[in-house]
Amino acid sequence: MRDVYIVGVGTTKFGELWDKSLRDLATEAGLKAITDAGIYSEDVNALYGANTSAGQFIDQEHIASLIADAAGLSELGIPSIRIEAGSASGGAALHEAYLAVASGKYDTVVVGGVEKMTDVPPEEANKIIGGSLDAEWETFFGVTEASLAAMIAKRLEYEGKIRREDYASIPVVSHRHGSMNETSHFRNAIKLEDVLKASYVAQPLTVFDSAPLSDGASAVVISANRTLINASENPVKILSSEISTDYLSLHDRSSIHSINAFKRSSKKALESAKITKEKVDILELHDSYSIVGLLQLMELYGEKEALDLVRNEELYWNKSRPTNTSGGLKAHGNPLGAVGIYQVVEAALQLRGKAGQRQVKGARYALLHNMGGIGATSVTTVLGVE
Amino acid sequence: MSDVPRFWRESNHRYRLVGTKCNNCGSIFFPPRDVCPKCRRESIGKMQELELSGYGEVYSYTIVHDGLEPFKFQVPYIMAMIKTDEGPLITGQIVDADPSEVKIGSRVRVTLRRIREEGKTGIIQYGYKFVLEK
Known part of the structure; x- marks a missing residue:
């Protein structure tokens, strides 16, 4: 090769x-x-x-x-x-x-x-987005992608593993970064209360927990x-590109809150790139919904460390674990087929030192995660500069 | 608009909760599968139909406010994942209940209902929903 x-x-x-x-x-x-x-x-x-x-x-x-x-x-x-x-x-x-x-x-x-x-x-667009789910056994019965994300969040809160604020803070980070990116869909910064008080899409998720059309x-x-x-x-340099798949329907998976395909694709991608996750300077996650952004952090860093990063506000561009510096799907936007490529554009700008206001100083490695549905397909790409 | 066979070929599964059991490893699946994902080739010829009891409990749920086009007149509606007594999780609506009555762990049973219809003259599609056991 x-x-x-x-x-x-x-x-x-x-x-x-x-x-x-x-x-x-x-x-x-x-x-x-x-x-x-x-x-x-x-x-x-x-x-x-x-x-x-x-x-x-x-x-x-x-x-x-x-x-x-x-x-x-x-x-x-x-x-x-x-x-x-x-x-x-x-x-x-x-x-x-x-x-x-x-x-x-x-x-x-x-x-x-x-x-x-x-x-x-928008109703028609929701139906089309639902095409990434199982048409016969999920969407036929009225499931939307947002409702699946909402059920994951509800279950995890019930089990006491996370708090509402933990995932509500993911879009706050994305909007802060999106405000510094001139190609963003949304360029406004938002507060945690904005996420909590916005109208529901599928309880407990609000419009601010969800990426736009x-x-x-x-x-x-x-x-x-x-x-x-x-x-x-x-x-x-493209250091690695790995794809993994999982059961199409969320209800068929061993756990509804594990993104197994990301666990596998990220592990392989880091191995092929011959780097450890600690080396990653730029992380782009598929934050189609706030809760699934948090789940990906939990898969990559483990539950405790992921929650510490979120609660200590370490995901900003000028902190220890810059995540979704582009603005993510939430603020930069979610044109389905384009988002996986935009992640590469963002990472290339960062690694070349051309990301302007949101530049992460001295960034050398980027890990990008692009997901189909809620993790039935997972693609991890690792990029780097000498 | 869809043609009729797309719906009648699933009628056993959607009307009577007919899933499958792998007689190689004993795993039970709903919706039905042609191949056991644990035994794969070993399961050929060993997948058998199995009707679920229709009882279970709420594993998680949500109230949908931003619905799909065919369900837009039903919002807000309750969508749930039901942990069946036989094991598989099933995704479906909970009906005849106020959202405040639904809790994770609530006992439910299956009921046959109209799911959606394709306009005034199109196919009416039926399938399972769930009601609270009181």
Whole structure:
């Protein structure tokens, strides 16, 4: 396997982007990424596109060809492939692209993620998001993704393992970071009381415990081409990319509050990257709901340490365990297929020292977790700079 | 809109809580499975249908305020995970109860109800919900 580097990144703003279509968003992100890499379309051997549900959001399948076409690549006829793994599509697309370049099949590849979610009303969007769950045995009966997250929170509080404030503080951190990121969906800081007092989505979770419906696209250029890597100011190396799966339905798992797939993918990813979790300077978690953000911290650091980090406010960019410096899904936004790729954009900016106000000083390693549904797919990516 | 077979092929499971038992390891599954995830190939030909009693207790629950499109006129509704007496967890609604009456650990039993309908002329879909045992 060859060494693979991220040599260019690009993203659109995330948010309710009424004046932009899926093809506008994908093209904007892709062109920004190749410009950042200093290359031309002719240098790109293949496209890998992540998208979760365009078929339902905008009645459009065959996204791979559409995006290649919109990006002006039709005359070149390069391979273009769409990857779908629910909201883990971005991480899964990066995984496939990484393998293709590491194997020697391609030298330079663009990996993008895009979702256009606001062309349908919110109830319809909730139903489409529920497509990452089990249609026959969960959503058929009225389950939403938020209601599953709520039942996890309720059970853990009942068992006395966590307090309401422990997970309510996760979105507070994300919004603080999001306020410093110009591409964020939300740029307002919020307080713990805002989370507790907001209207319910599924009790005890409120709208502030939940990531929004967003439009957006992100793209990265990855390469094993030495000339390109050497020309890049601060090439970020892909140290590992690991995927694990779990039972699709939450009720089938050994425990409803264990994200087993993340336990497995993160363990393997850290082993393959040959680093320990203590070395991680930048952590991006899939905080689709506050409680699942906390569960991921608990899987990575253990229950006690995770709660200490949250209660001692150690997750901020200028503290010991910077987490979701991008603003996370909660504040930066949650365009399903794009979020796994945006995590890579954020990590690359941080590792290159280009993250502006929210820069984590001297960051060398990043661990990114992109999740499908509530952990039925888990993709962990570890990135690093020399 | 969906076609009829999608619903009738699940009717045994959704109307009578028919799950499966692996006769290799003894594990009980609901919803039913074709393969035992513990025994995998060893379970071929050893998966047998098994009807659950329909009794259990509330493992966790929530009150849904922001519902899916087909349920938007039912909000707020109670969604729960039920720990059945046979072991499997089942996800379903609790009905005929005020949310304040529901507690983790409350005893429940299954009941057959209308789940949703596809418009005024479409299919009416039935399945299980749960009621509190009083």
